[in-house]
Amino acid sequence: MNTTVSPPVAAVAPLGDGAGPAPRRTRRRPRAPYALLVPALLVILLGMGYPVYWQVITSLQEYGLAQQFGQPPTFVGLDNYARIFTDSTMWAVVFRSILFCLVNAALTVVLGTLIALLMKAAGSVPRVLLQVAMLLAWAMPMVAAVTVFKWLFNYRSGVVNWLLVQLGLDQFQGYEWLAQPLTFFFVATLVIVWMSVPFVALSVYAALTQVSDEVMEAASLDGASGWGKFWHIVVPMIRPVLAIVLLLQIIWDLRVFAQIRLLQDGGAPISETNLLGNYIYELGVGRQDFASAAAVSIFVLALTIALSWPYVRSLLKEDEA
Numbered sequence: 001m002n003t004t005v006s007p008p009v010a011a012v013a014p015l016g017d018g019a020g021p022a023p024r025r026t027r028r029r030p031r032a033p034y035a036l037l038v039p040a041l042l043v044i045l046l047g048m049g050y051p052v053y054w055q056v057i058t059s060l061q062e063y064g065l066a067q068q069f070g071q072p073p074t075f076v077g078l079d080n081y082a083r084i085f086t087d088s089t090m091w092a093v094v095f096r097s098i099l100f101c102l103v104n105a106a107l108t109v110v111l112g113t114l115i116a117l118l119m120k121a122a123g124s125v126p127r128v129l130l131q132v133a134m135l136l137a138w139a140m141p142m143v144a145a146v147t148v149f150k151w152l153f154n155y156r157s158g159v160v161n162w163l164l165v166q167l168g169l170d171q172f173q174g175y176e177w178l179a180q181p182l183t184f185f186f187v188a189t190l191v192i193v194w195m196s197v198p199f200v201a202l203s204v205y206a207a208l209t210q211v212s213d214e215v216m217e218a219a220s221l222d223g224a225s226g227w228g229k230f231w232h233i234v235v236p237m238i239r240p241v242l243a244i245v246l247l248l249q250i251i252w253d254l255r256v257f258a259q260i261r262l263l264q265d266g267g268a269p270i271s272e273t274n275l276l277g278n279y280i281y282e283l284g285v286g287r288q289d290f291a292s293a294a295a296v297s298i299f300v301l302a303l304t305i306a307l308s309w310p311y312v313r314s315l316l317k318e319d320e321a
Contacts, residue, residue, distance in 0.1 A: 058294035065288040105249035112200025138198035207241035
């Protein structure tokens with residue numbers, strides 16, 4: 001007796017009235033995170049919106065010493081911008097500020113990364129000592145740090161001149177470092193980089209601790225050199241941290257003011273050592289031309305956004321990916 005067994009029939013889900021698969025539901029994004037951001041956005045708009053608004057309005061007016069004593073300002077449109085943009089002194093300050101900013105930011109990130117690598121490779125005791133030294137340098141008040149460097153480079157009793165003379169460089173006997181623009185910015189670079197390196201070093205070291213030791217050991221077994229491991233493994237993994245600290249340094253160094261102002265008190269030529277922050281101070285407080293100072297401030301804001309835009313664009317591309 002032959003028994004025929006029919007093959008199993010797969011169950012077919014009943015279709016709806018329309019042909020084709022059912023439409024896929026779109027995932028709704030939660031609204032709670034956006035609602036939690038509203039208070040912070042309101043605080044930012046309240047704290048920064050009004051000052052920016054006041055700067056924009058002032059830059060479009062004639063606003064000087066008379067207006068400080070109650071005389072109503074006069075609307076002049078873009079005359080203040082036309083005046084500052086046709087001033088050769090303004091563009092000299094802009095070029096000087098951008099060059100100073102980029103050089104200091106690059107030096108700070110490079111030195112901070114090297115110190116972070118040193119902390120990663122050092123033992124526990126040297127690492128702790130180095131971290132404590134970084135924190136002490138970072139915590140030192142800015143006025144105290146600038147004062148120390150002014151003492152070091154003092155043309156009468158400075159340690160730097162004395163040491164250079166002892167090495168046989170007699171031309172540095174009584175040399176005034178702060179009186180020459182080139183050496184002035186050399187001292188300013190030392191001050192700013194010395195104060196900024198701890199932040200970069202500690203930030204990059206925190207990123208280096210997230211690099212897997214297994215990945216580094218595997219690269220060593222494959223014959224990768226030390227430079228190859230750093231450039232092809234470490235740098236891509238800590239690139240987000242390097243990008244953000246570089247961006248922050250560019251913004252901070254572009255807006256540096258107090259360090260330059262304190263060093264200028266040591267006998268520096270003001271017109272040849274002004275950066276954008278000092279130039280705004282000179283226009284507003286020194287010349288009582290608050291309208292031109294406001295116009296330069298708006299220009300600095302636009303310049304900061306322009307320098308920051310490549311990083312913001314890269315973040316937007318990462319979010320889209």
